[in-house]
Amino acid sequence: MKNFFYPCLTIRGKISEAAEFYTQTFGGSKTGISNPYVIEIQMSGQKFLLLNEGPSSNPNPSISFMVMCENAEETEKCWNNLQDGGKVMMALDSYPWSPKYGWIQDKYGISWQLYTGTKQDSSQKFCPTLMFTGDKAGQAETALRFYTSIFPNSDIEGVLKYTEGEGDRTDFVKHAQFKLNGYVAMAMDSSAEHGFGFNDAISLVVECETQDEIDHYWNQLTAHGGSEVMCGWLTDKYGISWQIVPKIIGKLISDPERGQRVMQAVMGMKKLIIADLENA
Structure with missing residues (x-):
């Protein structure tokens, strides 16, 4: 089913402004529902719902979005836009996993991991990435097995653990990729003291x-x-x-x-x- 899954982002009081910001940054347009309470946008064929009211919590990096950029120029353009009022989590630089990667929280509190790669790296432009931290640290792999057992056409595509010297426990997930009815998502564990965890400011919508x-x-x-x-x-x-x-x-x-x-x-x-x- 097309758009079986999509994220809902709570951006209180600023959804119209945020819709414009995201579609200018990543390319896309408003589609479907658009009213003072909720705006639907489409970017690279993927639906995002922007919610004006409801949850009282604020977005945090426990759920971020991996953005698959095809070249360094695209990565830099998106990064420069997201820097406006944003907060850098990991500097835009060359890393072992990508020639140009950066993690940034934008001015609305939504976090994006910009990854420069090829179309072969993922069939999906935006992939929600779940970071299991605090009292949930170490539960990423168990959670993936739980989710993929619930939804049809789902599987775990790969689980990479930390190795000695990488700054975390070797039984923790450094990066994992999985599919829920064909929808690509990612997950990781972190034992660092981040001071945040999952909340309802970012939710996953399942259309039935x-x-x-x-x-x-x-x-x-x-x-x-x-x-x-x-x-x-x-x-x-x-x-x-x-x-x-x-x-x-x-x-x-x-x-x-x-x-x-x-x-x-x-x-x-x-x-x-x-x-x-x-x-x-």
Whole structure:
């Protein structure tokens, strides 16, 4: 399913400005939903949802986005734009894994890892990267096995551990790549004291065709220590936030006649029930 997964970024009060900033930086445009509460943008064929209100937490680098740049010029252009009001996490430089790489947190709090490589490195331009730190450090590999067991057409493509002298435990994941229904994501462990961890400011949205799919993903992700939140949101046992939503929700909410009733129905639910939304 196209756009089965996509990230939702909470950028309170500035989603219109942020949408313009990101599409200018990476190339893309506003598509689909665009209102004072949420804006949908498409960049390199990938959907991002920008949320104006909801979570009270702020984005942090525990979830960043690896950006696959085809040449140094593209990397430098993106880096120069992101530097405006941003904070450098790792300087733009040559590293063993890339001739030009840098990690930066932009002025809205969203973190980007710019990687110069080739199209063969990843079929996807933007890859969410999960950093397991604090009390979750060391759980990356277990988490990947958990996620790939839940979603169809999923697999772990590679797990690289730290070696002696690389600054972390040799049983920790330095870098891992996995696919959830073809959607590429990455993960790593870090035992450093970062002072941040997963929160709901950045969530992963899963669009579902049927109620059975919603029920399955909801039940699996809330199991073993996860928790239901509201409005289709949940937190899994690792602290990562997910939105499990019907694919038709955008159409229902945008309906001029019943959109408001659908929103009221959503607000009253934890797990979303498609039939109840359609009958609102």
